[in-house]
Amino acid sequence: MNSRRISPFHEIGVYIGKCFRIFINEKGWMSFFGALLIVFIIAQVSGEKTFAQFSATRSGAFAIVCGCIWIGIFNSIQSVCRERAIIKREYRTGLRIPSYVLAHFFYEGIICLIQSILVTAMFIGIRGIPGATLLFSPVIGLFITFFLTIFAADILGVLISCIVKNETAAMTAMPFVLIIQIVMCGIIFKLDGIAAYVANATISKWSVVSICVIANINSMGDALSDYKEDYLFTERHLLMCWMMLAGFILLYLALSMIMLRMIDKDKR
Amino acid sequence: MMGRRAVLLITDAVGHTYEYPLSGHSTLGRNTLGNNIDIGFNGGGVSRTHGDVFPHGDGYYYRDLGSRNGSYVNGARRLNPMEPYGLTHGDMITLGSAAANGGVGFRFITRAANDVNRVSAPRMQPSPNPAPAAPRMQPSRNPAAASPQGTPPPSHGSSPASVNVRAPKLKVNIAERTVQKGFKKITLLKDIRLTIAQGEMVMVLGGSGAGKTTLMNAIMGYERATGRIVFGQTDIYKEYSTMKYRIGYVPQQDLLRAKDTVYDTLRNAAKMKMPARTSESERRRRVLEVLKLLGLQRESAALVSKLSGGQRKRLSIAVEYIADPSLFFLDEPDSGLDGAMSKSLTQQLRGIADQGKIIMVITHSPDRVSGLYDKAVILAKSAVDNVGHLAYFGSIPGAFSFFETNSLEGVVKRINRADEGGDGKSDFYIEKYKKLQRGGNE
Numbered sequence: 197m198n199s200r201r202i203s204p205f206h207e208i209g210v211y212i213g214k215c216f217r218i219f220i221n222e223k224g225w226m227s228f229f230g231a232l233l234i235v236f237i238i239a240q241v242s243g244e245k246t247f248a249q250f251s252a253t254r255s256g257a258f259a260i261v262c263g264c265i266w267i268g269i270f271n272s273i274q275s276v277c278r279e280r281a282i283i284k285r286e287y288r289t290g291l292r293i294p295s296y297v298l299a300h301f302f303y304e305g306i307i308c309l310i311q312s313i314l315v316t317a318m319f320i321g322i323r324g325i326p327g328a329t330l331l332f333s334p335v336i337g338l339f340i341t342f343f344l345t346i347f348a349a350d351i352l353g354v355l356i357s358c359i360v361k362n363e364t365a366a367m368t369a370m371p372f373v374l375i376i377q378i379v380m381c382g383i384i385f386k387l388d389g390i391a392a393y394v395a396n397a398t399i400s401k402w403s404v405v406s407i408c409v410i411a412n413i414n415s416m417g418d419a420l421s422d423y424k425e426d427y428l429f430t431e432r433h434l435l436m437c438w439m440m441l442a443g444f445i446l447l448y449l450a451l452s453m454i455m456l457r458m459i460d461k462d463k464r
Numbered sequence: 465m466m467g468r469r470a471v472l473l474i475t476d477a478v479g480h481t482y483e484y485p486l487s488g489h490s491t492l493g494r495n496t497l498g499n500n501i502d503i504g505f506n507g508g509g510v511s512r513t514h515g516d517v518f519p520h521g522d523g524y525y526y527r528d529l530g531s532r533n534g535s536y537v538n539g540a541r542r543l544n545p546m547e548p549y550g551l552t553h554g555d556m557i558t559l560g561s562a563a564a565n566g567g568v569g570f571r572f573i574t575r576a577a578n579d580v581n582r583v584s585a586p587r588m589q590p591s592p593n594p595a596p597a598a599p600r601m602q603p604s605r606n607p608a609a610a611s612p613q614g615t616p617p618p619s620h621g622s623s624p625a626s627v628n629v630r631a632p633k634l635k636v637n638i639a640e641r642t643v644q645k646g647f648k649k650i651t652l653l654k655d656i657r658l659t660i661a662q663g664e665m666v667m668v669l670g671g672s673g674a675g676k677t678t679l680m681n682a683i684m685g686y687e688r689a690t691g692r693i694v695f696g697q698t699d700i701y702k703e704y705s706t707m708k709y710r711i712g713y714v715p716q717q718d719l720l721r722a723k724d725t726v727y728d729t730l731r732n733a734a735k736m737k738m739p740a741r742t743s744e745s746e747r748r749r750r751v752l753e754v755l756k757l758l759g760l761q762r763e764s765a766a767l768v769s770k771l772s773g774g775q776r777k778r779l780s781i782a783v784e785y786i787a788d789p790s791l792f793f794l795d796e797p798d799s800g801l802d803g804a805m806s807k808s809l810t811q812q813l814r815g816i817a818d819q820g821k822i823i824m825v826i827t828h829s830p831d832r833v834s835g836l837y838d839k840a841v842i843l844a845k846s847a848v849d850n851v852g853h854l855a856y857f858g859s860i861p862g863a864f865s866f867f868e869t870n871s872l873e874g875v876v877k878r879i880n881r882a883d884e885g886g887d888g889k890s891d892f893y894i895e896k897y898k899k900l901q902r903g904g905n906e
């Protein structure tokens with residue numbers, strides 16, 4: 197019987213279409229201006245010395261990463277939970293949860309792609325082009341980092357949105373997630389022991405590191421030897437950062453599908 | 465009925481007789497398009513759903529379901545509507561008086577289980593067609609349906625047009641529906657048994673909070689109860705994955721995406737719910753047809769958030785109807801509609817039911833259009849255990865006599881609590897209905 201129905205492939209198409217129609221009808225592109233504004237402010241505040249001095253580059257990278265995570269989570273944190281009752285209904289009449297989550301995944305991916313182009317252009321436009329070629333030119337390198345950061349945060353937002361039952365709960369959960377990303381990335385505090393391990397599970401740590409690597413922070417005059425190991429200017433190191441971010445994206449995606457299945461247990 | 469088999473010898477208006485083996489519950493009524501009762505008659509004096517025969521204890525009972533012309537036992541006594549009459553061997557029941565309709569009805573026969581073919585009772589009329597004509601039965605989805613427990617199908621000459629055996633019925637048997645609240649188990653519904661035939665449109669009535677929505681959710685497997693819900697041969701709970709495509713449900717709250725347009729909402733619903741092989745043009749045709757049917761053509765390009773309450777309700781109905789469900793459940797579809805619109809909506813639903821669907825509607829304004837419904841389910845919350853019970857299930861005229869009132873609003877008033885402006889007699893009618901179901905001739 198199932199086979200006579202719409203294929204998962206077409207199902208994803210239907211829901212991507214829905215996402216984009218709602219994006220247009222809700223004037224979702226307004227969020228692009230928000231993203232530009234955030235990056236403009238961060239780029240101004242982070243100052244001239246970003247990409248020139250070790251500590252300024254680290255804090256500049258940290259600031260822009262926080263901005264990216266904010267942009268990403270904010271994109272999606274309400275997207276699923278606000279139509280939870282509708283999804284339950286659709287699930288009970290045959291919608292496949294993986295198709296639904298994947299549709300959001302692709303839709304959010306395109307939104308994040310546009311946002312990361314804007315973020316890269318704005319940031320480089322103000323702060324200039326850092327470092328030297330590693331795998332790709334620094335511009336492409338930064339763009340990839342920004343994209344993976346925003347996208348990972350965005351899918352984390354989808355995951356939260358799949359878990360909570362309504363928008364209020366989502367907006368309550370959001371600050372906690374942001375605080376963890378900010379505190380645990382190892383820039384504000386030097387992390388030791390368990391905290392250092394926990395830091396490996398944050399998006400922020402790996403994006404800050406990859407920006408610092410691309411900026412070739414170890415070559416800067418005031419580089420601290422304590423940190424040299426963290427920011428090795430090698431292709432392998434940069435790739436590892438990116439792989440971690442991509443891994444988070446896939447992990448959050450899988451978890452979203454699992455968590456949203458629980459919708460079946462929702463009570464009135 | 466131990467060791468004995470019961471059959472009905474059916475006599476049609478044109479004088480044909482045939483044998484109908486009994487097993488379980490069977491309804492009798494007029495043969496009209498889409499009226500899929502078990503035993504159909506071509507007589508003009510027979511109501512749409514005239515009566516039914518059901519087993520209870522050791523025997524079978526016949527009950528007149530509030531028919532217009534009544535049912536008579538052995539040519540004399542007219543049966544009270546809704547009161548089961550215990551059938552004994554040889555009893556002759558006519559649908560309408562024998563004088564008026566020429567003896568349309570049946571004779572009740574029991575015989576030893578191993579005796580398959582011998583008719584042990586005199587025929588009511590000699591069959592003009594003694595050679596066994598092939599009975600025109602609906603092709604059965606499941607052979608067991610046509611011959612339950614190995615009983616052979618009607619073996620005598622059958623009247624070609626009048627046999628209408630075993631259309632899929634919806635059989636609801638809910639022991640209870642409970643929810644867990646902390647450490648406490650709360651019972652919401654208890655002992656609900658109904659059988660709804662194909663083509664029937666049934667209204668669900670009851671005070672606010674009686675459990676109407678809960679019942680509907682339980683029947684369609686959305687929020688399950690303890691019990692069994694069977695449609696034809698299919699257990700809805702066990703085979704939910706296939707059944708869900710045949711069930712349409714319009715919930716009390718509209719579940720629509722506010723920032724999508726009417727047309728796109730419907731087009732996506734068509735894509736999701738219609739079989740995959742449906743062509744794009746067929747799908748578009750269906751969308752336009754449903755838009756027209758529910759009067760939403762002019763709103764086609766509007767955003768859902770811009771629709772009025774009634775328009776939104778109609779869109780909710782359209783979204784479900786587009787898949788052409790066999791079982792259609794609507795929770796207060798007429799809320800927010802004015803009288804004329806609610807009437808035309810009910811007429812549309814009647815038309816859908818007549819295509820051989822089962823429709824169940826919860827409504828708070830039943831009287832405007834009660835003539836379009838076949839039956840009513842009356843749910844009442846008992847004051848004793850605070851649980852929703854069945855206070856009545858049957859025809860609408862039957863409900864009037866059962867509740868001794870002349871409107872459905874009056875019925876609801878009977879069972880509502882005094883602080884809800886009612887008579888507070890829910891427990892009285894719950895008991896009365898229980899007694900009625902247990903049988904007893906009086």
Ligand SMILES: Nc1ncnc2c1ncn2[C@@H]1O[C@H](COP(=O)(O)OP(=O)(O)OP(=O)(O)O)[C@@H](O)[C@H]1O
Nearest residue numbers: 463464643652670671672673674675676677678679
């Ligand atoms: N999950 C639940 N947990 C606890 N109580 C519930 C639950 N679902 C329903 N109820 C209770 O069951 C009763 C019946 O609810 P239901 O929604 O079925 O009423 P209804 O007959 O549809 O009323 P209305 O006409 O107002 O829509 C109500 O008292 C409601 O509070």
Ligand SMILES: [Mg+2]
Nearest residue numbers: 676677716795
């Ligand atoms: Mg309700």
